[in-house]
Amino acid sequence: MLARTHLEIRSTSAMSSLIGFSKPEAELVVQPSPVHLQLARPAVRHNAxxxxxxxxxxxxxxxxxxxxxxxxxxxxxxxxxxxxxxxxxxxxxxxxxxxxxxxxxxxxxxxxxxxxxxxxxxxxxxxxxxxxxxxxxxxxxxxxxxxxxxxxxxxxxxxxxxxxxxxxxxxxxxxxxxxxxxxxxKGYGIEKVLIYGSGHTGRRVYSVLRRSPKLGLDPLAFVDDNPDKVGASVFEMAYERRRPASVVQGPITRELVWQYGADLVVIAIPSAPHAKFIETVQEVLAANARVSFVPGHTLLSDAWVGYEDIDGVLLASFSKSSRWMGYELAKRFCDFLISSSLLMVCSPLLLVLAVLIKIDSTGPVFFRQLRVGQNGRRFKMWKFRTMTSGSPMYQYSPNVSSDPRITRIGRFLRRTSFDELPQLLNVLEGSMSMVGPRPEMPFIVEQYKPEHKQRLRIKPGITGLWQLSGDRASRIHENIEYDLYYIQNRNFFMDLAILLHTLVFAMRGV
Structure with missing residues (x-):
């Protein structure tokens, strides 16, 4: 099991992160209990x-x-x-x-x-x-x-x-x-990447790397042990500007890494058996390439796990996190101050939007829906109504703006996120925070797996990392890595940064 793996690097330089075992002349000792395995890491090639x-x-x-x-x-x-x-x-x-x-x-x-x-x-x-x-x-x-x-x-x-x-x-x-x-x-500073595993996790890794050109990580192909998947192609329609990635026969070997000239191999099989994981790491390091992995959710929720990310692809390292004791109190004070101030400043806008909603379609101005908050407590969440009054209250919200149930003013409210402004009332009363995981409906929470329930450890928020990501079209709980990262690493300055980026997104009409 990955959570029981102990990693130790002995080197003259600082300890490298699990994003890539890339320190030159370092000796990597992987100690899975009860077997002891030692890998000698060759010097990393200094490429362009x-x-x-x-x-x-x-x-x-x-x-x-x-x-x-x-x-x-x-x-x-x-x-x-x-x-x-x-x-x-x-x-x-x-x-x-x-x-x-x-x-x-x-x-x-x-x-x-x-x-x-x-x-x-x-x-x-x-x-x-x-x-x-x-x-x-x-x-x-x-x-x-x-x-x-x-x-x-x-x-x-x-x-x-x-x-x-x-x-x-x-x-x-x-x-x-x-x-x-x-x-x-233009091709400067590009690193070649192989993704081991062509399932849901592997395709998410591929999608994120394609949407994050800042990284310079170019996914060449998927490697999969299942012969039925070999030969398939993955094409990211919304973002793809280069060739699609094909699926080639696994497993990962040093010869395969050399064949593709890969600089990095991402192990995107969270449920991989421990022995298989160690064997793959061995082969990648022997090929003088770097290795990173997407951990299983049981590992992600562990209290001793810290997180590293490659622009949204979250990888794990083992570290004890700490929380400033006054953080929650300070956050509640800021939530009260910000929400009350915004409600006063935005009151003319709220009034105009309320009038437009009334003129546009019949029905109430506000839409109050039961959501699940911190520790499973249920509360009524406020929103401006964006759909026709006869729409069902408890089902997945449509992601397509052309859905006939969405009103004309509703399309504008959704595009600008102005429909979320009444949630400042929830923040003011204390059932929500300005920053945190989005609250979901009870029928969705009832289907949560244990890893998804980690989202209920803190107050839900109006905005958060998931809302700023490129995965907003997916279901909230399907992108749990963002929420787990925030829960583990949240602090006052991160909250300020998220609010600042949210303001930029709102001004752009995202």
Whole structure:
């Protein structure tokens, strides 16, 4: 069983993650109980993709440095334009020195939280979380230092500057994302990938890799032990711009890896027998390629499991997570503050939408439906009505906007997610949170498997990782990896990052 596997890497460098056993000259010891198995890992080949990642990481650091300098300079300009610095003048040389020092400190802090690690992105939320977290920490440190420093420093300038830093870094990192997508689309920095397993999990891995060109991971083919599946092709209609992937005969061998020139093999068989898993890892490492795997749900729900992701493909590592004791209290306070503020600010919009719903079709303005929340407690969830009043209350909601049951104003509400705004009332009363897994209807929860019930450990939310993903067309519980990742790793800064990305999505009408 995978959950009982102990992985240990002895190397002169830091411990590599389970995303890929890729540290050079490292000795990997896999200790399945009661058998002891030792694998010698050959040095990883330094291909063009590795050089691309190295150079692009350096470019990213330089871009961050320049962006922080720009933020300080712009803050300095705004400070004087607002006439806040009547009695204090800072020489240009001093401003450049402070900006450079601040840039170095923030970059070191970003590096420490893993902002420059490959595969760092989870729908780009993690980068945003790290930027917001580090900027807040830098602000607190700088603000504290300003009280004890003999150097006369305006705190207004500090507030303006360190407010611009996360904003400009957010914009810059989104531009970097577009740039790396463009470079990968032209063939720069591409790594070849074999996916072991052509079932549901394997096809999801393939789909995510195809939709995430930032990674530079090119799935060449599926490998499957079932001869009945050999020869089939997978074609991702919505996103595919290159060749489809075919299914070839397994199992994974070093010769097969060499034949395709694969740099990475993804084991996408969560229920693989332990012996088979170890054998496959052995063959991949012997072929001097990297290996990653999609773990089984019994492993995912284990309290000792931490998560790594490749832009939404979640992989497991064994680590004990901890939760800040005041997090839940702070989150409830923020939920109350945000929901009450938004209800007041959006009240004119809510009134207009209510009138339009009434004019568009007969029936109530609001739609209240029974949902299952934290620890299985049931509550009535508020939404604007988007379907005709005679539609059944408890069945899967249609994903196609052309469904005749959806009203004209309902199509607009669904496209902009404005139909979710009344759920601010649920957040205000405490049955929901701003960020969390989406609540589902009782008849769906009654069919939950044990792994799906993990979603009920925390309060459901209006938005979350699943809503930001490319898998929103699928059923909520079919993409449980996103919810499990959030449950295991949630923190205040991740919540802020998810809310920021949700705002961007809403403005784009997604």
């Amino acid at each position: 993709a590795a050089h691309f990642r190295r150079y692009f990481a350096a470019f990213e650091v330089i871009a961050d440095f320049a962006t922080i300098i720009l933020a300080v300079t712009l803050g300095y300009f705004i400070y004087y334009r607002l006439d806040l610095g009547k009695h204090i003048h800072y020489p240009a040389k001093a401003v450049v020195g402070v900006a450079s020092g601040l840039a170095v400190i923030i970059i070191l802090m970003l590096d420490r939280v893993g902002a420059y690690a490959r595969g760092n992105s989870l729908l780009r939320v993690r980068e945003t979380e790290q930027v917001v977290r580090v900027s807040a920490q830098a602000f607190l440190v700088a603000f504290a230092v300003s009280f004890f420093s003999s150097f006369l420093f305006s705190r207004w300038l500090l507030v303006i500057t360190l407010s611009l830093v996360p904003l400009l870094l957010f914009v810059q990192k989104n531009l970097m994302y577009l740039l790396v997508r463009k470079l990968h689309s």
